[in-house]
Amino acid sequence: MNKVSDWAQRIRNNVSTVFFGSDDTIDKILVALLCRGHVLIEDVPGVGKTILARSVSASIGGEFRQIQCTPDLLPADVLGVSVFNPKTSDFDFRPGPVITNTLLVDEISRATPRTQSALLEAMAEGQVSVEGRTTALPDPFFMIATESPVESEGTFPLPEVQKDRFFLSISIGYPDVDSERAVMKSRKTKADPVKGLSSVTELDEVRQMQEEVFSMHVSEELRAYILHLVRVTRDDERLMIGVSPRGSLALYKGSQALAAIRGRDYVTPEDVQDIMVPVLRKRILLKSEQSSRGVTEDEIIEDIKSKATVPPMQDAV
């Protein structure tokens, strides 16, 4: 066990008291946090997307804000606005909810493209610009966005460029029978279960863990393996757009973070394979004929994975 693994275990235990999904899902959110990335949770309504996001936020401490997206939400509502102060005869900047440590953007696809774009700079640069004034976001800045894949009316699908800004995308899925039973048992009072959660880590510790992840060893063969997986997507005839260099870097860093969470100081092929689908699924674009046939990004990635020989076994094949 290393420090990161111990830290992740604490958060996992805390989140598990209110979220009854798999630890694997929590681990993936922590991977994004450790890599200074952002998460898109995409699933049908009612499976616990918001509970998961809020409980992770509550566990890591710091300031937490939530934006409930609607079509009439304006960029100023997100970034902040300057208000005239009659006492000083000047404009005072009132920061929006984006200036926080953890931001939950609920139902992001309900916001208009203008508002979605306003979040772009925050996600990519760690700063926001309003009326010529640039304000740095706190460190760490961690954004969790949720969206439902089933509703299309009154929604604005995220543009490809914005999807690429999310470090990884996950879906929770329906819980198994035992988990669902546990959910029923736990909801005995009206009280919001997440409100009872206290943080189990400090922001300094989060920053320290983020630094720690970079020291995870990745062997030369595994680096070549990651590159191979990424390059295959660029030549795949079923895809219109393959994984960008940002995507290969995300896969590399994500594997390091997952290895650290699993208590190792080196990365294995399983780390790469386990993080591959969440990291790459929003970074590829299917050709229209594939989409119309019902082929999904996950299937393509799984197919690519199953055809690549793990190192060093390629030397033996």
Place this chain on the structure above:
Amino acid sequence: MDEKRLQRLRSFSHPLTALSVGFLFVWMLDILLRATLVRLLFTPLAPSTIIVPFVFAVEAVISTNSIEKSRSSAVSVRLREVLALVVISVGAFLFLGGYIAAGVFNPVRAEIIYGVAFTFIAWIIVAALHGLLKRREAFLKLLVGKKPGEELQEAARSANTESGEADEAVRKIRSRTITLSLLGVIFFVLGSAAGIDSLPLLARIVTGQLIVSAFVVLAANGWLWENSALADGVASVHKILAKRYRVAVFLSAVVVLISIPLAGDDAIVPPSVIDEFMRRVTNQLDRDMDRTIDTSDLFRERQRLDDEITPGERRSLAAVEQNQTTQQIARVVGLVLLGAIAAGMLYFLISPLFSKDARQRLKSFNPKRIIGNFFARIRDGFRGFVRSLKELFQNSKRAFGEARRVVQNFRENSGLFQGRSRRSGTPKRQKEVGKLLRSYIKLIKWGEKAGYAYQPWMGPYFYTNRLATMVPTQAEQLKAAGSQFEKLVYGKQKPEANEIDAFGSRVNEITQTRPERANA
């Protein structure tokens, strides 16, 4: 779609289809060549040596199934097979030809090379046909266990790509079967024209090939129908198909029943029967056309003979004549029936060639344009080659850089070379990893004996943990071995000699035990 039916298709129907269609064609070609061209050039080995191509044709279908099962690298396995085919078939032909017994071991002989070439042709045709049918299996595999109705419909529609590939593969099987049978008929015609001795045998095989082809075309049409039915959620189509097969069996039985009395022991349609039939037709025509001939002499001669024989002899002769006439009538009727059935089967086989698509293709067929294009392509190719050479000499540095880039891309993207391109850096490192790999492969082989097949995409931790659940008696040791291996291979510290040895010893400990599965 139930697992048993898929198993039947995988182990019986598909291999048998590929084997019968492919091998019968090769056999016919062999008979024709032996009796014509080959005989002029050299003395071929005994016809019974066809057993060697047959054995390798069987091997082709078995290995296709096993490659699919083990998901191993098909290219390397196939290359090994070709090598084994050449070596074993050379040995077999030397042995069967009596060369080894005579102390002759030099395989560079026309008859041996001819045999090996035929073995290779049989192997590659059967493997190619079976490979096509594998695509259908891949589609059906996705539907195993799905309940008829919505669930099956959903599964079939989500497997759209596989369904399309399966349809295309079945269409290819159908068209290739028709082509091979037509070639068989052409071989028979050529053999008849050349008056080869082995014509009766060739006739038998051509008939067999036509019957097989009829079945395959029927089955292929049924498979296409089944694919579309599956997309609508209907699962029990094969029961309806079985009725069609029964009709085909009945028709084939009729053909065989008619052909046996006609053929006797020598041939399905002996040349003597054809001669007799043609003579009778010619005689009839002669009589009809030559009514003016004076037959009084013939009549008188007949009268004289009639007067000379006794009444008993006359009765016997009449009985013999009547019997012969009955037989001849039966033969003619049989031939007409057989001809009608053969024509029907031929129409059934070639009717797709007259479809709307085929007619369209025929309309656009322009030999002059094709020949013109052919020479234009050669001319363009030559000009392009000259231009490339010029550019290469004018800007050799950039050209070689480009070539290097192409090779590099190929190496990176090709599964065949990806291993080499990612081979670990220094020779020392290769040596260390090589030692560990040998032990790990030993463990994998042991695991495969325990019933858990290794796939190249599986990482060591994943594989050993899955294996541990199957072999609980060695679970702890297996998990420890998996962790140890990944630490040594992917870890930051370079593996020490004693650590490599320790891993080897652990693997030896595991592999010395007999793999006992949890459910055994």
